[in-house]
């Protein structure tokens with residue numbers, strides 16, 4: 033086993049997501065990779081006990097829209113946590129840097145303002161290959177790498193439980 037990556041919590045009494053209401057917002061940019069990440073997130077939430085009827089999935093165009101959507105939907109009071117999922121792939125212009133910075137800062141602000149966990153599920157990749165690997169779709173077999181979507185499901189449940197302590 034390597035050094036990198038997420039290990040299980042040793043301080044939470046329970047890691048059961050039963051009863052938690054989780055909002056998943058994903059982009060439609062780079063959708064094939066985003067869909068794979070979202071599927072792993074939802075599968076992990078269900079594995080952790082979140083009822084599928086308590087998982088709400090919403091779409092936005094791109095990563096830049098994620099903070100606004102998280103804010104608009106969290107203010108309904110209907111959710112214990114939000115997971116914002118997107119894939120930014122660097123192009124030839126400065127768009128990547130500006131969108132990455134805006135969406136990162138925006139999501140942090142929305143979570144702190146709402147006093148609810150907002151999980152950062154945006155890959156910021158220098159190439160398509162990097163993005164594929166981080167969605168578990170890399171390599172010639174299309175199956176190498178680690179799908180980070182599962183980790184985002186863990187983070188959402190953990191942070192929602194921590195917020196209720």
Ligand code: RBF
Pocket residue numbers: 059061062093094095096097118119120121122123125127128131
């Ligand atoms: N949105 C993403 O989620 N991922 C991207 O890689 C991405 N690249 C973009 C590149 C350019 C040149 C532009 C103009 C937009 C890009 N967007 C991307 C869309 C952005 O997040 C947003 O949806 C639009 O700028 C509309 O506000």
